[in-house]
Amino acid sequence: MMxxxxxxxxxxxxxxxxxxxxxxxxxxxxxxxxxxxxxSVGLGATLAAAAQSGHLSWFLLLPIGLLLRMALNAIDGxxxxxxxxxxxxxxxxxxxxxxxxxxxxxxxxxLLPDQSPALTILVILLANLAEMAGxxxxxxxxxxxxxxPMGKSDRALVFGVLGLLVGMGVAAAPWLSWVLAIVALLLxxxxxxxxxxxxxxxxxxxxx
Numbered sequence: 001m002m003x004x005x006x007x008x009x010x011x012x013x014x015x016x017x018x019x020x021x022x023x024x025x026x027x028x029x030x031x032x033x034x035x036x037x038x039x040s041v042g043l044g045a046t047l048a049a050a051a052q053s054g055h056l057s058w059f060l061l062l063p064i065g066l067l068l069r070m071a072l073n074a075i076d077g078x079x080x081x082x083x084x085x086x087x088x089x090x091x092x093x094x095x096x097x098x099x100x101x102x103x104x105x106x107x108x109x110x111l112l113p114d115q116s117p118a119l120t121i122l123v124i125l126l127a128n129l130a131e132m133a134g135x136x137x138x139x140x141x142x143x144x145x146x147x148x149p150m151g152k153s154d155r156a157l158v159f160g161v162l163g164l165l166v167g168m169g170v171a172a173a174p175w176l177s178w179v180l181a182i183v184a185l186l187l188x189x190x191x192x193x194x195x196x197x198x199x200x201x202x203x204x205x206x207x208x
Contacts, residue, residue: 008153012074019078029079030090036072037097040065044104047163051111062105062163066156069101073152095135098152099128106159109180112166114173119180126187127155133194143201145194150186158183 022032043065050058076094080086103124110117131152134145148154162179166172 008074011070012078015071015074015078019075019082022075023079023083027079029076029083029085030087030093032072032076032079033090033093033097036069036076037101039072040069040101041104044108047105047108048111051108054113056112056169057167059108059163060167062167063160066105066160066163069105070153070156073098095131098131102127102131102152102155109159109162109166109172109176112172112176115176119177119184122184123180123187126184126191130187130190130194133191133198136198145198145201147193147197148186148190149193150183150190154186155183 043061047058047062050056076090080090106120106124106127109115110120127150130150134147146152150158158179162176166176
């Protein structure tokens, strides 16, 4: 299924001058990865405090934070590929920091008034399963699966819009629960698509 991930090459083209500048200053891919995770955790903590205190206008920062995170995620990958910075540590940091960042940025929605934390936690678990389904390939050198319909970029768009609505004062109940339920169902489909197509790709490779 279609995913916003298909727009990644154009996004990378816009970021390439910044990547060259960062490389010129000696910035490494792993430093960018960790910085993106730290920024996501900091923003998540801020939004969690805002949700508990009722200062929901802080959620207007979420779309900006998600866009910045997407940019940093693209930048670290480009630094790694284009400037020979790929490493095993970088691969671990990339996956683990993505999981931590997702949890930090989504959890504040569980703290909004009249919301059940269970749905938000379910979305976080399914998001992590979807990312793992994209990398758990046999052999491990196979390419990553980024199938939709609810990949990382798609989730960023959805939660960015949710943050915008909450930050503008739109009461979250009851529509937010329905949106999260739909996101959860789409994540189940995403996991299934990545596993099914990953198996099919490996079968095609073995037949060659």
